[in-house]
Each structure stands twice: as structure tokens, then as C-alpha cells.
Amino acid sequence: GDGSLLGAARALCRSSTPVLGVNRGRLGFLTDIRPDELEEKVAEVLGGDYLSEQRFLLEAEVYREGERIGAADGLNDVVLHPGKAARMIEFELFIDGQFVYSQRSDGLIVATPTGSTAYALSGGGPIVHPRLEAITLVPMFPHTLSSRPIVIDAASEIILHISASNSTYPHISCDGQTQVVAKPGDVLKIRRKSERLTLIHPLEHNYFEICRTKLGWSNRLGE
Known part of the structure; x- marks a missing residue:
């Protein structure tokens, strides 16, 4: 499969x-x-x-107080989600160093064109042709109706600051197969993998x- x-x-x-x-x-x-x-x-x-x-694939790295504590790759997507707790999480999104928004939601799906027909599609994201060099960011059940999927250049660096006010430990899942457990205050960095x-x-x-x-x-x- x-x-x-x-x-x-x-x-x-x-x-x-x-x-x-x-x-x-x-x-x-x-x-x-x-x-x-x-x-x-x-x-x-x-x-x-x-x-x-x-x-292309995505590579994700989790940093805690400036030290890398975990990393994983994904051909389809990198997903920030609450893990076993059915609670919203709060985070800030930066793209290429520029602040985009802060959000309370069930998480965020960061998908490649390959992954645009997978989990991101179920979340309401667009279908992206595999020849395009683009990354799609799909919010998961955001706490505002104004949050919509964003398509960005695949060369962009995506940084998610997981709010220290979260009461749960969010998970970062790659392709739904590998995961890293983060804690409030951690930073998730996502970029296009070189290989x-x-x-x-x-x-x-x-x-x-x-x-x-x-x-x-x-x-x-x-x-």
C-alpha cells in the first residue's frame, strides 16, 4: 500500500x-x-x-531551549496535533522569519504536493500537482472561520512556536508513521529536504x- x-x-x-x-x-x-x-x-x-x-520530502526538527531534541522526515506531510488529548493547542506560525498568525486549533498539516491528496485533502486542503514546488499549510479545525489553507514556496522555512500556555504535550507526526512528542514552549522547524x-x-x-x-x-x- x-x-x-x-x-x-x-x-x-x-x-x-x-x-x-x-x-x-x-x-x-x-x-x-x-x-x-x-x-x-x-x-x-x-x-x-x-x-x-x-x-520532494519535508524534514522536521523539534528544538527545546535551543537544543534539537528530535527530527523526522515525511514524503506526504508533517502534522502538529494534540496527541491523545482531545484538546485544542495554541501556536504561532512564522514563514521565512515573518510572523503569519497565532492560532488555536487541533493542529496544522504541512503537506507536500504528494501529500495534498492524503490527510491534507481530508482537512479541506487543495490538490497540488506533484510537479509544483509548493507546500500547503492546512489548519485542523481552527477556532476561527477566517483560517484557510495557505500554499507557499517549497523553499520556505516554516517555524511553529508551540505556546508555553498549552496544558498538553503536542505530537509531531510525519506521514502518520513516525512521531516526536513536544512540550509547551518547544519550537518546530520544517523545511524541504535536500534529498x-x-x-x-x-x-x-x-x-x-x-x-x-x-x-x-x-x-x-x-x-
Whole structure:
């Protein structure tokens, strides 16, 4: 499934090893070869008939009183959330050193274009084509109706100051698979990772066809 590919992506991007996905899960946004066509499609790829694209990842670092206490990577997203406590958290957002807003909410989803069709989509974020160098910030149930998703340059540095007034210990989750537990007063820094994932597709790969199939979009009139 896509979850297996996310784990492989975080490990293999460091060595520039290309990744080809076979869908054994449910949705399969990233794993676009069906099990029944495995031999045929893999043979085509090994024969040189394939498409290759680069996908960027995010790296997250948590600082406590100036000292780094944890770090993790994500191909889909980095999510600040309350953890096991069903309570709002308060934080301040800075982009490239500029103050953006302070917010009370269930957290913030910071997503790559790859992750724009994952958790961020469920939170009301936009679908971002994977060729774009952009990062999406999607508030999770904010305590104000004026908070909306923001799309920024992928070269930006994102800093979240977790308010010292929080009564819970927020969690930072990457791809929903790795996490760092923060405490009130910690600082979360997120930036684009220097290493990239090389993702391999069969020649007939079509991003918008995948969106139609996986998201239930309508086909052309008359079809």
C-alpha cells in the first residue's frame, strides 16, 4: 500500500534509489501497478520503458531551549496535533522569519504536493500537482472561520512556536508513521529536504486519471 511506499521513500531517498510501487493496499495513489499485471509492467520497466519523476520530502526538527531534541522526515506531510488529548493547542506560525498568525486549533498539516491528496485533502486542503514546488499549510479545525489553507514556496522555512500556555504535550507526526512528542514552549522547524525520491511509473501513467479513479471524479460526457 501507499504506507509501505512512504516508509521506503524516507529510507531510499538518501541513496537516490528509484522506487516502483505495486498496489497491495486500498487507495494506491503512489502504487500504480496492480498485482495481476506485476510481471508485465516490471518487465517493461526493467526494459527501460518507464516514466521517472522527482518528489520532494519535508524534514522536521523539534528544538527545546535551543537544543534539537528530535527530527523526522515525511514524503506526504508533517502534522502538529494534540496527541491523545482531545484538546485544542495554541501556536504561532512564522514563514521565512515573518510572523503569519497565532492560532488555536487541533493542529496544522504541512503537506507536500504528494501529500495534498492524503490527510491534507481530508482537512479541506487543495490538490497540488506533484510537479509544483509548493507546500500547503492546512489548519485542523481552527477556532476561527477566517483560517484557510495557505500554499507557499517549497523553499520556505516554516517555524511553529508551540505556546508555553498549552496544558498538553503536542505530537509531531510525519506521514502518520513516525512521531516526536513536544512540550509547551518547544519550537518546530520544517523545511524541504535536500534529498529527493525518484518515483518510477509505467509509460501510461496519468496523474489526472488516478485522481478520477481514486477520488470518484466524473468521466467525460457520454462515457
